[in-house]
Amino acid sequence: MIVTRFAPSPTGYLHIGGLRTALFSYLYARANNGKFLLRIEDTDLKRNSVEAAKAIEEAFKWCSLDYDGEIVYQSSRFDLYKEYVQKLLDEGKAYKCYMSKAELDALRAEQEARKERPKYDNRYRDFTGTPPVGIEPVIRIKSPLDGTIEFSDGIKGDMKFEAKDILDDFIIARSDGTPTYNFTVVIDDALMGVTDIIRGDDHLSNTPKQIVLYNALGFKVPKFYHVAMINGSDGSKLSKRHGATDVMEYKKMGYLPQALLNFLVRLGWSHGDDEIFSMDDMKKLFNPNNIGKSASTFNQTKLDWLNAHYIKNLSTTEACAHLLEFGVDIVQHPKKELIVNQYKERAKTLAEMANGIATLINPLKIYDEKAYKKFINENSIALLAKFQEILTSNFVASEIEAKTMEFLEANEVKLKDLAQPLRVAITGTSVSPSIFEMIEILGSDEVKARISSLLQKGI
Numbered sequence: 001m002i003v004t005r006f007a008p009s010p011t012g013y014l015h016i017g018g019l020r021t022a023l024f025s026y027l028y029a030r031a032n033n034g035k036f037l038l039r040i041e042d043t044d045l046k047r048n049s050v051e052a053a054k055a056i057e058e059a060f061k062w063c064s065l066d067y068d069g070e071i072v073y074q075s076s077r078f079d080l081y082k083e084y085v086q087k088l089l090d091e092g093k094a095y096k097c098y099m100s101k102a103e104l105d106a107l108r109a110e111q112e113a114r115k116e117r118p119k120y121d122n123r124y125r126d127f128t129g130t131p132p133v134g135i136e137p138v139i140r141i142k143s144p145l146d147g148t149i150e151f152s153d154g155i156k157g158d159m160k161f162e163a164k165d166i167l168d169d170f171i172i173a174r175s176d177g178t179p180t181y182n183f184t185v186v187i188d189d190a191l192m193g194v195t196d197i198i199r200g201d202d203h204l205s206n207t208p209k210q211i212v213l214y215n216a217l218g219f220k221v222p223k224f225y226h227v228a229m230i231n232g233s234d235g236s237k238l239s240k241r242h243g244a245t246d247v248m249e250y251k252k253m254g255y256l257p258q259a260l261l262n263f264l265v266r267l268g269w270s271h272g273d274d275e276i277f278s279m280d281d282m283k284k285l286f287n288p289n290n291i292g293k294s295a296s297t298f299n300q301t302k303l304d305w306l307n308a309h310y311i312k313n314l315s316t317t318e319a320c321a322h323l324l325e326f327g328v329d330i331v332q333h334p335k336k337e338l339i340v341n342q343y344k345e346r347a348k349t350l351a352e353m354a355n356g357i358a359t360l361i362n363p364l365k366i367y368d369e370k371a372y373k374k375f376i377n378e379n380s381i382a383l384l385a386k387f388q389e390i391l392t393s394n395f396v397a398s399e400i401e402a403k404t405m406e407f408l409e410a411n412e413v414k415l416k417d418l419a420q421p422l423r424v425a426i427t428g429t430s431v432s433p434s435i436f437e438m439i440e441i442l443g444s445d446e447v448k449a450r451i452s453s454l455l456q457k458g459i
Helices: 016-031 050-063 078-090 101-113 181-191 201-217 247-253 257-265 279-285 300-312 316-324 336-344 350-361 369-375 378-388 397-411 415-427 435-442 444-457
Strands: 003-006 035-040 094-097 138-141 148-153 157-162 171-173 196-200 223-227
Touching: 003 016, 003 196, 016 035, 016 050, 016 196, 016 223, 016 247, 016 257, 016 279, 035 050, 050 247, 050 257, 078 094, 078 138, 078 171, 078 181, 078 201, 138 201, 148 201, 148 223, 157 201, 171 181, 181 201, 196 201, 201 223, 247 257, 257 279, 257 300, 316 336, 316 350, 336 350, 336 435, 350 415, 350 435, 369 415, 378 397, 378 415, 378 444, 397 415, 397 435, 415 435, 415 444, 435 444
Parallel strands: 003 035, 196 223
Antiparallel strands: 094 138, 138 171, 148 157
16 A cells, blocks of 8 residues: 655744645555655754744644654654664664764864865774763764665666765664654654655755664665756746745635645656646646656746636635635625636636735725726816716616716717726726626616715816
8 A cells, every 4th residue: 555644844834845845746646545644853852843833733724734643753762762763772873972072073074174075984983982971972873884775766777876975874763762854754754654745855964874773673664756946937946946845824815725726746756748737637637757857947927827717617605704814705796607707717826816806895995096097087077078978777797888988979989988997996906807797796876976076076
């Protein structure tokens, strides 16, 4: 059975790149009727926060990424890690290193002077003397001194590392007894039954070390898939300067989770030329072997296009529920279906949709200065004053359109001569859905009142 996991450190929000890794891991498990596990790697008690852990859970809930079993917190497993440290010591596969900081600094300075890669020189590997006084030892693993570390990466192919070039006897437990990252990861992945690990290729350099630990502990080595990073539009690693990187910021900006997940799955993975993938589609089709080797580029235009697609496909009930989160309540509005249908056709985000609807249904307070100067003049004011007279009762959009066309023909003007000034009068801006649907939504009395307000304001 395929068992995958996502194992973030709770030092901040859930990064958009982290969500992609979680999604890939989730889909691979679900596509194979396997298990997807969530582990919080919170052994660094100084840097981790409860709020950050909750933020990760919140992001998972928003995206509807369900996980199997309970969340595993590494901070509750220190006794377990100590047992395995002691096991390696007892078996002679690890040892206590009493090297002081001053000694380590001096060694590094010598190596740098010789233009060598700084690395521990294993001086305490076979130490049998009396331990120096006043130094709490770290615990180091006995790494292979020669040979190669090899594995087949599901994305990058066959990987081979020369042990002497990349390994030293690295630390598995600090002088205060706390375990290090590579050690806890191996213990937890093995004991949790993880068979396949999908993660960013920034972890590639950790893999040989982790394989050394798997072998030393007698654990089966899982399958690794190292995914290329996401770049910003300028080709550099995605960061805040390219836009939001916090998953929950996308919710605040009005992106739908299904749009964000669809967008992320296409950053590196493909299925033919298809662009639109529902969650069911992804679960059926996803295979990590189809993840590309090259870095992906975060394309904001593509995300906006996908989000607009998913907004268009919202039901009225779904749209009304989402709009509530942006302070717009049209649940009981008699024209809610017409409102939703008009605004979801042009909105890139829910926030944009909510702003447009609020501008229409709330009392008009201000006018866009540029739009007012451009479209409001003596001729347009006179035309609006005449147009008021045909709004004798509430009509449906088709009736309003027919009456408007008669009005335009009678006054020998074109629709554009009326439409833009009317938009300014009704919404305060020059951008809106069809004027005919807006009039139906607001009703004749409200439209006449707004035109009167503009006429009173004048040029």
